[in-house]
Amino acid sequence: MPTFVAGELVAVIRIDYHHAVAFRHFAREFSRHHFSICLFFFHNAPNIEIRHTAAFYNIYFSNMENAKTVKQSQVETRDIVHPSDVNAYNFVFGGHMMSLLDKAACIAAYTHARRRVTTISIDNVRFFKPATVGTILTIKASVNRVFNTSLEVGLKVVGVHPQISWQPEVICHAYMTFVALDESGKPTPIPSIIPETEDEIRRFEEAEIRREARKKLAEQLSSK
Numbered sequence: 001m002p003t004f005v006a007g008e009l010v011a012v013i014r015i016d017y018h019h020a021v022a023f024r025h026f027a028r029e030f031s032r033h034h035f036s037i038c039l040f041f042f043h044n045a046p047n048i049e050i051r052h053t054a055a056f057y058n059i060y061f062s063n064m065e066n067a068k069t070v071k072q073s074q075v076e077t078r079d080i081v082h083p084s085d086v087n088a089y090n091f092v093f094g095g096h097m098m099s100l101l102d103k104a105a106c107i108a109a110y111t112h113a114r115r116r117v118t119t120i121s122i123d124n125v126r127f128f129k130p131a132t133v134g135t136i137l138t139i140k141a142s143v144n145r146v147f148n149t150s151l152e153v154g155l156k157v158v159g160v161h162p163q164i165s166w167q168p169e170v171i172c173h174a175y176m177t178f179v180a181l182d183e184s185g186k187p188t189p190i191p192s193i194i195p196e197t198e199d200e201i202r203r204f205e206e207a208e209i210r211r212e213a214r215k216k217l218a219e220q221l222s223s224k
Contacts, residue, residue: 066191070200073112075104075141081131091130097157098125100139101174105153108141109178112151113190117178120150123210125174135159137171145207149187150179152207175210
């Protein structure tokens, strides 16, 4: 092996070893403090690659009992738009689409929590394209983040119309929050979620931003 290649390889190994040691230290420290400190570190520290962030999350959550990965509860279902599902303009009813979203989100939340869940809020429902009769819909649901007794599920619907094009188009997306209930119907803690991929980490961090925005809005409205 050429000397300069060997030297670079040694440098990379040393850097990764440093990160691994540092991450274990951070994991111990952050387990004693609010998790937002960890997010602040990764948003401001230089030269942090996505693989290092993913490695940290895995180390952090591996110390938490029953923590699960996102893919363990991901849901993908399909439906086709029938004549009874559309309005006078031949576009699918928004209410029908919401029903499909709620069902997929509930399955994802229930699979992760392994106990009864109920919808408590729906946010940022946005329709990008109309779905007409014959459109094949694919509904995707993933748990973005867990907040002790509640969790956020992200949803995306893509559609194809075989008579027009097999090119998928994004129909809509939304975020739903569920709370887990115990046998007496009271909120109960649920396992944490482990984000692994770049998209999962992004959604994990954005879920906290949306939660804080909801809390701030509620405070502003209640003060009037």
